[in-house]
Amino acid sequence: MSHHHGDPLAIVTWADAVGLEPGDTGIRVGMGPRSRPMAQTLATGDPLVSNGAIGADLIRVPAGAGFAPHTHPGDHLLICVGGLGTITYDGTVYPTHAGQMYMISGDVPHAVGAITDHVLIAVGSPHRAVDDPSRATLVEYRDVTAALGSLRCLICHIVSHAPQMLHDIGCSHCPCTRCVMTGSHAGHTQAAD
Numbered sequence: 001m002s003h004h005h006g007d008p009l010a011i012v013t014w015a016d017a018v019g020l021e022p023g024d025t026g027i028r029v030g031m032g033p034r035s036r037p038m039a040q041t042l043a044t045g046d047p048l049v050s051n052g053a054i055g056a057d058l059i060r061v062p063a064g065a066g067f068a069p070h071t072h073p074g075d076h077l078l079i080c081v082g083g084l085g086t087i088t089y090d091g092t093v094y095p096t097h098a099g100q101m102y103m104i105s106g107d108v109p110h111a112v113g114a115i116t117d118h119v120l121i122a123v124g125s126p127h128r129a130v131d132d133p134s135r136a137t138l139v140e141y142r143d144v145t146a147a148l149g150s151l152r153c154l155i156c157h158i159v160s161h162a163p164q165m166l167h168d169i170g171c172s173h174c175p176c177t178r179c180v181m182t183g184s185h186a187g188h189t190q191a192a193d
Contacts, residue, residue, distance in 0.1 A: 016029075038135070042181065043067065045059040056124075056127075064183035065181070066112050111175030
């Protein structure tokens with residue numbers, strides 16, 4: 001759907017403003033489940049705004065769950081607004097936390113996990129509905145590993161080498177489908193060195 005002159009301005013409130021010290025601002029975001037289940041994950045989401053070409057959703061990933069390795073049409077920004085999580089990209093599992101934003105090319109295999117309940121705003125172009133099964137296409141675990149099949153966790157300081165997976169060597173941040181769909185993607189909460 002395209003917008004034309006005279007279309008109403010789309011304004012969505014997704015958080016509550018909270019008072020802090022003078023000169024600061026803050027928001028309060030609920031960490032509970034959202035209104036719609038998302039396909040191929042234990043995550044839930046609330047649609048925020050979309051014109052079809054670009055849109056944003058508020059997504060909650062419960063502790064231990066995540067999005068298995070996948071690709072999707074178009075690119076997106078992920079803005080972390082609450083909790084601790086991971087992004088697996090090009091052979092590395094990175095820690096994420098509230099206040100961070102990262103840009104993902106849709107054609108690059110990646111995975112997202114939650115160490116604690118994790119809330120994100122996903123801005124995508126083209127936009128797919130939060131509960132649209134075509135929003136992501138699952139890929140093989142090996143697609144998020146480095147060229148030689150290794151996957152390094154910056155949280156646990158562990159490296160797996162194919163065919164071994166991170167969970168095989170005690171890492172609780174493994175992005176494989178089994179781990180993110182059974183809620184096993186949790187554990188260590190220390191930041192990477």
